[in-house]
Amino acid sequence: MDLHTVEQWVDARTVDAWRPGDAWLAGGTALFSAPGVHLRRLRDLGGTGWEPLVEDPDGRLEIAATCTVARLAAHPVALFGQCCRAFLASFTIWNMATVGGNLCAALPAGPMIALTTALDGGCLLLAPDGAARTLPVTAFVVGDGRTALREGELLRSVTVGPLPARTAFRQASLSTLGRSAALLIGTRDADGAMTLTITAATPRPHRLRFAVPPTAGELREAVEDEVEHWFDDLHGHPAWRRHLTFRFAEQIREELS
Structure with a gap:
């Protein structure tokens, strides 16, 4: 869907002042699925260079908000593939849709919400002024289409694990x-x-x-x-x-x- 009210696209790394009508853009499959008449500027996260998947020595896995469904599905853990296939989406969507976008859309059927909840995921949130806070996924998604994100706040990543037996x-x-x-x-x-x-x-x-x-x-x-x-x-x-x-x-x- 075209977003006819959008006036500007900017690299998220080049601007810092959040203003009404701004929206974070990752894959865009959720953002472009609704009219969004309040939107004026898209802040593109595509150039951030965040590593999609980072595993620490304790077996915990950090999943960047910009990690695509296709990248996650390639992980050898069977549960990852099962949840990715629950999208029932084409390869085009898999290669564009992101884990963070699925969580921020907060649809009850969001399979990335199910996956990260099951693995006791914790969300890292960044405010426009650089302040950070963390929330479990069960506190991040609070209802149908509703999250705990504050104005201008960004979902940076979700950390899950260690993986269950x-x-x-x-x-x-x-x-x-x-x-x-x-x-x-x-x-x-x-x-x-x-x-x-x-x-x-x-x-x-x-x-x-x-x-x-x-x-x-x-x-x-x-x-x-x-x-x-x-x-x-x-x-x-x-x-x-x-x-x-x-x-x-x-x-x-x-x-x-």
Whole structure:
């Protein structure tokens, strides 16, 4: 979609003063998918040169906000590929869409939100004056299309890991090439702890952690206590999304127990 109100494109490295109508531009697949009549200037992050993936000695992986879906999908961890394929997008989108863009769009079905939530991701946010703060992904995405970003703030990267010993993935859509109606991820650490991440069926991501794998009843009760609202749009009725969530949660529990 053309953004007819945009008057200027600038390299993000060459300007520092944030003004009304500014927007950060990475891949642009989310930014150019809506009219954006309030936009006047795009601050392009393409020349920042941020390394897409950086792993530290402790096994934690920093994913730059500008890392493309295609680059992440090439990582050998199976869960990365599973989440990337949940986009149900063409190779053109894969090579343009970024991890940061998917998080900042904050769509309930965002698979990068599911992935980084499941891996206990932490978001590094930079303000126009250079101040930095960090938030877990579960606090960064606060609702359908809503994040905790302040005016002019930038998502620099998401750090995840160390990677769990085992993972389980479940996803369903109303149609073959439709947006996810429910996307759940389970993880099991070497110490036996288990987590369950719920996305797409809910307006924001939820992550439940158990010291040991719960019983079926304990898991169901934990989900009922955690989730207050089920998402409702043309991609799935709330009651159906709730049903899928409980069904997939139990499958994941059995797989990881």
